[in-house]
Amino acid sequence: MTTDRNSQNPISAAPPHPLRRHMLAALIATPSLPALAQFRVEVVGVGLTQRPIAVASFRSEAQSPQKISAIVLADLERSGQFAAVDATGASLDETSRPDVALWKQRNAESLATGSVTRLADGRFDVRFRLWDVVKGQDLGGQSFVVTQGDLRLVSHRIADFIYEKLTGERGVFSTRISYVTKTGSRYSLWVADSDGENAQSALSSPEPIISPAWSPNGGQLAYVSFESRKPVVYVHDVASGRRRLIANFRGSNSAPAWAPDGRSLAVTLSRDGGSQLYTIDANGGEPRRLMQSAGIDTEPSFSGDGRFIYFVSDRGGAPQIYKVGASGGNAERVTFTGSYNISPSVSPDGRWLAYISRVGGAFKLHVMDLSTGTVNAVTDSAADENPSFAPNSKLIVYATQQQGRESLMTTTLDGKIKARLAGQAGDIREPDWGPFQKQ
Template identity: 75%
Template sequence: MGWLGATAVLPSWAQFRVEVTGVGLRQLPFAIVPFRGEAGSPEKISAIIRADLERSGQFRAIEPPGGLVMDETSRPDLTPWRQAGSDSLVAGSVTRLADGRFDVRFRLWDVVRGVDLGGQSFVAAQGDLRLAAHRFADYIYEKLTGERGIFSTRIAYVTKAGTRFNLWVADADGENPQSALASPEPIISPAWSANGTQLAYVSFESRKPVVYVHEVATGRRRLLANFRGSNSAPAWAPDGRTLAVTLSREGGSQLYTIDANGGEPRRLTQSASIDTEPVYAPDGRSIYFVSDRGGAPQVYRMPVAGGSPERVTFTGSYNISPAVSPDGRWLAYVSRVQGQFKLHVMELPSGAAVAITDTGADENPSFAPNGRLIVYATRQNGREALMTTTLDGKIKARLAGQGGDIREPDWGPFQR
């Protein structure tokens, strides 16, 4: 896509494959037939759409009858689809043009009501075929659920292979990864700006933690925080003008805010404890963070201008890595339970919290921009993995590749 300037040569371990597990209670049954001309396409558009919709947890695929040939121009008899239990039907085509680009089209039908729900068409270069498929999936998701789809958004994550660290930007399904930064020193805590044009992260290339801001499209970056001691845990304010960071410039780790263009930071917390991992509430009026001021790490919330923090987590003795859903209703965090680190989700108005994984090394949850999924890193069968899960934990998808430590995911915003 040219999002990152130079594209990297990708090692095989950076390639992701999606596996979906679990069943939800109220999934929408849909059918998608192989697109006409797809056999000659470098990307199987229908398979990408199907995987997107299934991974969302909201849809269940109905297998189409074999040997069926149709495309977006067909006027299908919907009766057999109705009898097969499908609520909707997707068909389309892929045509290679003389200039090497591809004309991709699809149409969506409401099988129950017998209504044509419209479609889309794109002319795409080969490298943009996956993005076209994700945009098709976004259209279908929105038409059938009334909510915006997140399949054409991006995730950032970090890998460690041998002694090399890489910061990647990939499609929301983990495919099409492109390297934003490679370094022999650790890279941690990538954080998307609200408009998706910049990533803040912490690099150890000067042998201590320093915060940079990176322009995703050009690869240009600027130093944001390189003060005495440690500079870590950047988090963007929703308006993109300010970041919260953790600095130890005056001794212990404390929270500060700093202008997105740099300058002198403003201290937020005044405690003798470790205060770190700040994250802004979606309305920009408060900041959630982790502090051991009560004797062990817990999640707290304080006004963005400073003031008295209030404790948010009370279940368990060790709670870290807060993430707030875009509607402000849910808090995801990692809790240590009998020596295992498990992803929890709390409904903030009620304070009710539940563990939603059966793994024991979960870290770094991040919400999809529609608030319906969480991406997180974990270990599964002894291997590092990126996973997505629905908020109830019922449907999970593994995004992770074959090797290399994969961690620190952050889900980017809607494309504008």
């Protein structure tokens, strides 16, 4: 299902197949700025229950290629759970016992300290410790010996440790995101850290690449490629770069979504006339149709427990979000607020549904509490696309337009804390947040 941002009505792109609405632009050659793989995070907004934390500069990190304390603090701020306390002038490392009275005066509730040391073999020894300032309690720490290329990953893992110790929930900073850029007439699929940094190209093509979707184990990406002049679904092994063809049936093959067990995918196929939902084995094979529908059914998204598939359908006359059992059956309508709702994403904990709703001609990110049906708009932008939940269900990454450019944002579920991941230039779209990484 495709829409033109300047139109009030659904439109059919050529070749006729339903795709996410922004793919009309992807099928038309438009000039764009060069895509940048490195992003600068900018956090905006103030939450209601943020924990004040100080992260002191790590001893000797001035000689490190990465400023670890700054990465840790940016991660924590972006989560919406923490507010930074100025640690300027602090001379501490993981062996120091801090003056808690001093940090209480600065209104800090917790304090992280550490060091980074370059070893003779060129690797780096990174150590840190976390303190509860209120109780004067040592909350533990960790140490790592890593190559230069893993300094950012270590920083994210330190932030994960702090987040979990102080909130009781798992942090997502060491996870990865994928996204697509368009540079001139070339499309690239990227894999990056959760803050958008350290991006690595997984695929580049002169034809559109859309709908990247992480496998539950984080090792593979399903996506749709137009390199054979029609939409075809592939699965790409991130580590090796090898890929396998999943769906290349007559007509359109689009919108792959992984089942939580990783054994199958839901896809949208038009092979039997009209765009309908099917499931197919993760190694390919004969697809199984889920429903018989006279409308267009597309954009499947599994619930975290694998029991349901949420999807978009115009069976009621306009695009709305429905759900159906993962093995098929009767569909149940989910969205009733607004006349045009697309791009469903279900939080891994099953509590929330993120989607895009057209409001007065603007496309805005909305979040529904699935237990009550309460819906809130969480953005004030007008061209939001493709929401995807973090694996701890606490943040959403999405694409939007700012100053006429595509950019990536993360937001808390209440919309109070947003972080802009877009760089100084680039046409960026199609984000998908990967699963937790194995330690």
